[in-house]
Amino acid sequence: MADPSEADLARATAAVGALLDGMRLSAHLYAIEPREGMWAVIVECATGSGWQRVELRAGSELLAAINGDAEARATLLARWRTHLDDCNYD
Numbered sequence: 001m002a003d004p005s006e007a008d009l010a011r012a013t014a015a016v017g018a019l020l021d022g023m024r025l026s027a028h029l030y031a032i033e034p035r036e037g038m039w040a041v042i043v044e045c046a047t048g049s050g051w052q053r054v055e056l057r058a059g060s061e062l063l064a065a066i067n068g069d070a071e072a073r074a075t076l077l078a079r080w081r082t083h084l085d086d087c088n089y090d
Helices: 006-023 061-066 070-083
Strands: 028-035 038-047 050-058
Touching: 006 028, 006 038, 006 061, 006 070, 050 070, 061 070
Parallel strands: none
Antiparallel strands: 028 038, 038 050
């Protein structure tokens, strides 16, 4: 991934927000930044014992997921869910 434009960052941020909202985490904060040719997605979420911080990675599948690619969305959500198992869900 070349250096992303502000528009790319805005689209990726919106995509992450939509994906995390779809996971129905009860409480979370997130940030996204380009790193090493991918997107680094830093998620802080509420757990039974406090808050946890997890760094996830995503590549071009992130934008594909938000553009309607159901397979990319399902794959990304499944991968992220394994890292966010301790988070509380609604």
